[in-house]
Amino acid sequence: MSKPELVKLIDTTLCTACRGCQVACKQWNELPGLKTKQLGTYQNPPDLQWNTWTLIRFQEYEDKNKNFQWIFRKDGCMHCTDAACVKVCPSGSLYYTPLKTVGIHRDKCIGCKECVSACPFHIPKYDAKTDKVYKCDL
Template sequence: MSKEAQGPLALYDRNIKAKAILFDATKCTACRGCQVACKQWHDLPAEKTKNYGSYQNPPDLTPQTWLVIRFDETKDEHGLPRWLFNRQSCFHCLEPDCVRVCPPEALKRRSDGVVDITPDLCIGCGYCIDACPFGVPKMDPASKKVFKCNFCVDRLDYGLPPACVSSCPTGALEYGERADLLARARARVEQLRAQGFEQADIYGAKRYQTGVLLILPFSPGNYSWLPARPEGNRPIRWWKEVFNPLGSLVMGGAAAAAIIHYVVVGPHRIRKEKNKDSQPKGG
């Protein structure tokens, strides 16, 4: 039996390359098989929801729902109804701000590019929620822990694709080396543009790069929840990496000064008071 068959592949592959998921919105039928597969694989409980006037369900990610297929109802150039389907989940950013700001290192970026999370280490500070440009991490109000998609690392480590990819019947989801998927995505975009989709592009392949790539036939502004130009949250990074350490340094300096003051001044003051009390009083 090979080593790969004996345990997690990530422990043995010394040439791990960045993995990624490619989502082609033009092939998605919103069957939500991926959404169900995610729930089943991670044993996530069902949630009671309400009809709010959309076929989309649930309306957003939650601590118990790590993947949602978005339904955006728009109109085409002729004024006719048009559905735009999109995948909402963690993007597994190449330079994840959530990892940078996490104090207990509950969030880590693996060597294969996956942004993994260990809820047991989470202290509920919420830094990652503020730092994520996509609003992905969600806090469980009961446990005060944060949850999100983990790319099915327990499948990846044994050579299996994420559950969502395995369940897609139309080929809208692909898994593989990021470089290979990026090349396929570029070819697909050229094909779509030749077919008249002039706005077709790859989301997550330019300045703000992600481990989940989206092929969109229309500009990001046509899709709900997607920022047209995602940006890292600089204020929260500055607080975590600059001001917070400075504050700790100041507090630590104050504590050290108090200890030094006691060691140097305190005993002398006590001895002085004792000597004063021991002197005979005049009558």
């Protein structure tokens, strides 16, 4: 019998970009809130950070009728089945969980930032204060 796999699907037709998933991620993982500035867009915070692992990205545009429109999507770790971050991690901090998601042992992280450079989605984020890399651990 094969090992179980986890698949995380997001029905984008139901997403209203309320950012409830951002708040839930911070609460569940006991991550500190961020003080941000309003930059004239709904995109807030501007990017994923060491303490922001889930983000709703907003892209604003004008359609062919000159109407203002938004495209939004959830951003965060893709939990790749062939993850570049896992391949390059020399300390074994990044690993595959039994459900085949990408987990992280922060206590093993040596702060080399190899995973930060390797991830094509720019997901792992380095925190200079702790000299560790952070990302969603699902």
